[in-house]
Amino acid sequence: MRARLLWIVGIGIMLFPLIAPGGETQPPTHAQLSGKPLVRGWDRDIKGTAVTPHLPQKIVPGENLVWCSTFQLAWDELCDLTGGPIQMENAPAMVPILNRKRVAKRDLDQASYVAMAGFAEDGIYHRIRQELARKFHGQADPALLNSLPKQAWVAYAYLFKDLPFRWAFRRFPRALSFAGKSVDCFGVFSYPEGMDPGEKRKASQVTVWDYRNNDDLIVELKTRAKEDQLILAKVTPGKSLAKTIEMVEKRIAAGKPSLLRSEEDFLVPILDFELFRGYHELAGHPIKTANGKLDQVAITALQSIRFRLDERGAVLKSEGWASGGAGPPKTFVFNKPFLILLKRRNAENPYFAMWVGNADLLIATPKAGKDKKH
Numbered sequence: 001m002r003a004r005l006l007w008i009v010g011i012g013i014m015l016f017p018l019i020a021p022g023g024e025t026q027p028p029t030h031a032q033l034s035g036k037p038l039v040r041g042w043d044r045d046i047k048g049t050a051v052t053p054h055l056p057q058k059i060v061p062g063e064n065l066v067w068c069s070t071f072q073l074a075w076d077e078l079c080d081l082t083g084g085p086i087q088m089e090n091a092p093a094m095v096p097i098l099n100r101k102r103v104a105k106r107d108l109d110q111a112s113y114v115a116m117a118g119f120a121e122d123g124i125y126h127r128i129r130q131e132l133a134r135k136f137h138g139q140a141d142p143a144l145l146n147s148l149p150k151q152a153w154v155a156y157a158y159l160f161k162d163l164p165f166r167w168a169f170r171r172f173p174r175a176l177s178f179a180g181k182s183v184d185c186f187g188v189f190s191y192p193e194g195m196d197p198g199e200k201r202k203a204s205q206v207t208v209w210d211y212r213n214n215d216d217l218i219v220e221l222k223t224r225a226k227e228d229q230l231i232l233a234k235v236t237p238g239k240s241l242a243k244t245i246e247m248v249e250k251r252i253a254a255g256k257p258s259l260l261r262s263e264e265d266f267l268v269p270i271l272d273f274e275l276f277r278g279y280h281e282l283a284g285h286p287i288k289t290a291n292g293k294l295d296q297v298a299i300t301a302l303q304s305i306r307f308r309l310d311e312r313g314a315v316l317k318s319e320g321w322a323s324g325g326a327g328p329p330k331t332f333v334f335n336k337p338f339l340i341l342l343k344r345r346n347a348e349n350p351y352f353a354m355w356v357g358n359a360d361l362l363i364a365t366p367k368a369g370k371d372k373k374h
Contacts, residue, residue, distance in 0.1 A: 037306060039273040039361050048358045051277035051305060054097045055242035055353065061337075062179075065241055065355040066275060070113075070320040071303045072103045073157035077117035081155065084290030092281040107347040108159070109227065111135060117155035128156055136160055144302060144319045153294060157320050159351065161342065163223040163230055164313035167201045171270070171311045173365040178269055178335050181359035186311035187267040188260070190329065199262075206266050206332070209255040214331045218251055219266075223313055230314055231341040232268060234334055241353055244339055263329040269356070270363045271340075274306040307352070309340065316342065316352055 043051040049064040050057075053071045075098045079085055085099035105115065114131045118124030125145070132140040140158060169186040176185040188203050209231075210218040221230040231248065238244040260266055279301035286296040303320040337357045343350035356362075 037272050037274040037308070038363050040275075042276045042278070046275070046360055048360050049275070051275050051303065052241065053094050053279065053303070055102065055245065055349075056097060056240050057242075058240050059237045059244060059355050059357070061357065063355075063357045064361055065357065066305055066307075067241060067353045068159065068303070068305050068316070068318045068320075069103045069107065069349070069351040070157040070159045070318040071279075071301070072098060072101070073105065073113065073115040073159075074117075074155045074301075074320045076101055076104065077115050077157065078155035081117040081153070082287075082289035082291055082294050087288040088282075088285040089288075091285060094279075094281065103349045103351075107344060107349045108351055109344060112161055112351075113157065113159045114140075115157040117153070119153055124154055124156075128154075132158060141317075142319060144304065144321055153297065154321060157318075159316065159318045161225075161228065161314070161316040161351070163225045163228055163315070163342070165202075165205055165221070165223055165311075167198075167205065168313075169202050169205075169311040172267070176267055176269055176333070176335055178362055179359040181362065181364065183359055183362040183364050184270045185267045185334075186270060187265070187332075189265050189267075190263045203260040203262070203266065206260045208258045208260065208332070210251045211330055211332075214333070215336060217330075217332060218248055218255070219332055220252075220257075227345050229341070229343050229345055231339075231343075232334060233339040233341065234336060235339065237337070237339070237355060241355060244355065245341060245350060245353060248339060248341065260332065261329070264332060265329075266332040268309070268334045269359075270310045271354075271356070271361055272308045272310065272363055273361045274304065276302070276304045278302050307354070314342065318352075 043049055048062065049066070052065060052067045055067060057065060057067070059065055079099070086095060088095055114128065114135060116124065116128050116131065118127070128145060129142070132142055140160060142158060145156060169188060171184065171186050173184050174182040176183050188199050205222045207220040207222065208217070209220060216235055218231065218233040218235065221232065223230055231252070233248045235244070235248060238247050282299045282301050284298070286298055287294060289295055301321055304318065306317045308315045337355065340354040340356065341350050342352040
């Protein structure tokens with residue numbers, strides 16, 4: 001007889017599950033390429049920060065909003081396992097949104113993710129571990145997978161992206177003021193043209209897609225991963241994460257790319273966090289499936305997101321169980337709320353998005369730096 005409990009696991013930009021069979025546990029420790037995160041915990045315990053399972057989530061002024069596609073990938077695998085969209089009595093608002101499958105595998109490259117669903121008795125755990133080992137060669141740390149009970153169904157997704165810069169930017173301790181807090185940042189300060197080839201190489205990694213003023217601008221940072229985009233948009237947000245992304249992408253499509261000039265500053269706050277999200281909204285709502293395989297199953301769903309953006313580049317691991325011409329110098333200083341977007345260059349949708357609305361997830365070194373502050 002098959003167990004009547006279904007686990008949905010979704011892992012994205014550094015994303016790992018946190019629930020063990022006995023209930024909630026402390027977030028596990030991970031040995032990752034990015035090292036130990038400087039900010040770590042459940043999203044519900046970090047005031048002003050939320051992890052969302054879908055892009056239509058409303059942006060709240062002054063709050064951080066983090067999304068990764070792994071939970072959607074895991075949900076899609078569950079739908080395939082059950083023969084169609086998941087139905088629930090008194091379903092939470094997220095269920096019909098997830099059933100639309102707006103974000104899909106087509107938005108990713110095959111080498112970056114594993115997404116599977118099945119039954120423990122049919123060897124699903126072994127098959128998932130085999131695929132993780134084949135694709136990531138020991139760099140994946142499936143902590144959520146390891147915490148699942150042996151007798152269960154599982155819908156699982158894991159995503160790993162490493163986007164290093166070719167030339168590391170400079171790091172400036174406490175050189176940026178964001179929401180009243182002095183935080184670490186990376187980038188380039190203005191430099192004399194022709195006198196610092198090192199700074200010029202770093203600055204060449206910044207593509208300006210749209211600049212309207214110092215508080216309304218969109219840039220892309222070039223990484224070694226040529227088919228992936230790292231976009232930063234300091235803009236007035238739309239009503240939701242999805243509307244904000246749509247607006248930014250339209251401006252990029254209409255933009256004329258240019259490079260940073262030597263007299264212009266470019267500074268971005270450093271992020272280094274690991275967040276965990278339990279989807280308790282789904283508990284207590286047994287599901288109804290098209291093929292009847294999982295009728296009356298109770299869902300436990302979790303997601304973790306590990307993300308780092310610093311002078312070296314961006315790293316994302318996630319797991320889940322469900323120009324302008326001459327003129328006055330411009331400044332590209334991300335000292336106010338902004339959007340971070342990771343996506344494949346020709347994909348319809350991103351695979352990671354974050355609205356940085358406050359300084360709670362930003363990093364500040366113990367001692368003030370000597371560089372000028374913005």
